[in-house]
Amino acid sequence: MAENLELMQGTLDLIVLKALVWGPRHGYAVARWVGETTDEDLQIEEGALYTALHRMETRGWLEAEWGLSEHNRKAKFYQLTPVGRRQLRASTARWTRYAQAVFKVIQTA
């Protein structure tokens, strides 16, 4: 396994927003998706994911609603708001630009 990468706050938010782009998900689903997608390369504590979810709910990027899980349990589902969607687009663009710039620097070496 590759060495763990440090994660910046904005990046965590971006990842969580991305996890919700296909529709409402509860916190566990978000955690699983993040773990699977990154092959556990980004060592993210799941507690931090929940903190990000709740913080973004407060900011109005996400909307939460209680519903039933696939196993018929009460679960809290998160969903992007229009503001959250805009935020996701803006963060993605910024991250891409940033990564490309850094990549260019590394390539020229």
Next chain:
Amino acid sequence: MPRFEGLRRFFRLDRAADVERAVGDELDFHFDSRVRELVERGMSPAEARQEAERRFGDLERTRARLEAIDRERVGERSRAEWWGGFTQDLRYALRGLRLKPGFTLGVVLTLALGIGANATMFGIVDRLLLRGPAYMNDPARVHRVNLIRTLQGEERPGTNTSYRTYLDLLGSTTSFDNLAAFFLPKLPVGTGEEAREMTLEVVTGNFWQLYDARPVIGRFFGPDEDQLPTGTPVAVLSYGYWHSRYGAHSDVLGQRMRIGTRDFTIIGVAPRGFNGAGLEQPIAFLPLTAGAVEMGGPPDLGTTYSWRWLEIFARRKPGVSVAAATADLTQAYLRSYASQAEQQSGLTPAGITHPHALAAPVLRDRGPRQGDDSKVATWLIGVAAIVLIIACANVGNLLLARAFGRRREIAVRLALGISRGRLLTQLLTESLLLAAVGGALGVVVAQWGGNVLRAMLLPDMEWTGALADPRVLLFAALATLVAGLLTGLAPALHAGRSDVAAALKTGVREGTYHRSFTRTALLVIQGALSVVLLVGAGLFVRSLHNVKTMPLGYDRTRVLYVNLDMRGESLSTAEQALLRDRLLERARSTPGVEHAARNMTVPFWMTMNQPLFVAGIDSMSRLGSFDLQAVSPGYFETMGTRILRGRPITPEDRAGAHVMVVSQSMARVTWPGKEALGQCVKVGADTMPCNTVVGIAEDIHAASLKDDPGLTYYLAMAQWRPHRGGLFVRARGDATQLVETVRSQLQGLMPGASYVTVTPLTEVLEPEMRSFELGAMMFTIFGVLALVVAAIGLYSVVAYSVAQRTHELGVRVALGAQTPDLIGLVVGEALRLAAIAAAIGTVGALVAGRWVAPLLFNTSPKDPWILGGVALGLLGIAAAASLAPALRAARVDPNVALRAD
């Protein structure tokens, strides 16, 4: 339970618990799901749990953070929600009120009058009874010293005493860390044409230590500038006078101002709002001993007991109880009284007068000498509260009527899902909005009303209007809040009860006419309270009438009093006597003057007492207090006092035998069952020659209107002090018209800086009338106000009921009811309500009358004419208020009424 739940939600009692539960549920779900997945992959449950926790990180810290984040969000949202709801309610209420301007105006005016009346009365009572003197340091420890003696079997509290008594108390009490004396004389200030009589305050050098006041500029004076015999002529200006007279310039320090006969050097300015001892702001403060000289005090000021003037403030040492302080003062007063008895041989012995002292509250009206006007003012605050209750009842009633009218609207809104809590806040918002507008207007009413009342009740009181008085504003705000809640109560309760289905099902016609018990009760309460107030008004009006028409033993409307102020012009006794003779002559020749005569004392302003000696009577002072009056010939014609037997004082009563005229009561008390004419009375000392009683005059009231007339005797001026006293002048008509003429005529004779002041006797008596005038005016205003409000309330209820009963009335007409039947039906209902209200109100008035009786004048609180008149009046008003709706009822056309709906 749903309503309870709603209430809990309304007050957000469960917000914290909700958040914790939600976070817990979410995390439990996470762990359960993770463990289930890991177990499915083959882990043991314990291992799975451990792995899940490892992946999660610090569980408890995260839980705490999540809860904190959520709490903040929930709080913020509910605040925003509340604010949004509030602004929506406000907009909704505003729109509703704008659509009904007549209703809004009526409600706002009613509340404004109610709140304004309360704020006005609070402002006055606050000054008189609640608020200590400005700047006073710990006013609870400062006392106004009362010296109480028993005269003619009655305790007479007094606060005015001699400088000598003050020195005695200062020297022999131990409970006080400060004992300061003061007095507020009127003295001539300025020179030449600018000279005016103004109020000053003379205070002892230690007076300032009672206060936390610092001079704005300069300094205060100290005990070393307040020394016998004549003090140092220095003055501390009041802030107000410094502004109005000197334009607040700091170069006043060192300037001189003429006060009385001396130039006083200005050494400082008192801070803003500093009024010294009382409610009135003097123009300046002077050392007591220096001021006493200008007031014409005796040369032996420090030793004589005979000049009683100043008042004393005493501050208890910390830890000394009020009772101990009173006991200490009484001991000191007893010693002082004994020493006074040595000086004054005629002083009633302590065994009879039981002298004792009382450390009373610093505010005069909180002590035993509470003025009648302050008692009336205290009553009036209760009256004002009643007016506010009536106003609230009426507004509540109007709002309730509106709520009935909006039954279907409310039902629709409830059906559409608005919560009852929101509906409740909406109704309360409306009533609070109305109250707020009414309260704002009420403060304006208080500002105006305060000025009017102050002019009547406390003409000398230093005053800031309601708008500038934070305590009054706060009070008005509280009254507004209470009014808003009270008026919103009835409609809110009604809305809380309303049954959606029933309201939606019924048409306009059926079922909507419920005689509302609440509305009827509110109406009856209003009527009953109006009756109480109107009975009060009747009692005070009658008292005022009785006071004004009461025979005093002299004419009050036709007599002027002329006072001479010599202002340091030193004339010999012969010149003084001559001046007065010339003034008398000039007064008599002035057009419009019928008679004039000289006098020594003035009823209600000053009395003079001398020890009297009559053969066969041990102590005249045991029989009572005898007031001396010295008069010139023509006095009795001038005053309008009748001589009952014998003769008046004549021009012949000069050189020869000394004579005396006594009042009827004095004759009866001194020589019961015997002939008074020809008796011998010695005045001043046993060794003086006889004054033979030559006439008996009718009794006069010279000290109190309420008590029996005093005991008065008249000496011939020529045989007593021909060089002292002033003049009474009798006008042919209304004396007040003649004031300026007489003054300018007489002033021409006055030498140098000396001058005369001319005062109608009506003005002298004015303070005695004030409490009755105040009571009569305010009870009448409030009573009529209450009645008008109640009448409007009755009208609206009856009109409403007629409108609701159109159908029923139509049926009656169709069945053959005649116009008089219909009118009788409607008016009868109103009269029944009025009769109940009158009965309750009369009982209330009888109960309250027991307490108000001491403030009345020769008027029984059970006066049947007043009680009956008011009750009849209420019935009349009820009939009048219901007549218009009754006529409308009589015009009901059965064809229209029965086809409607």
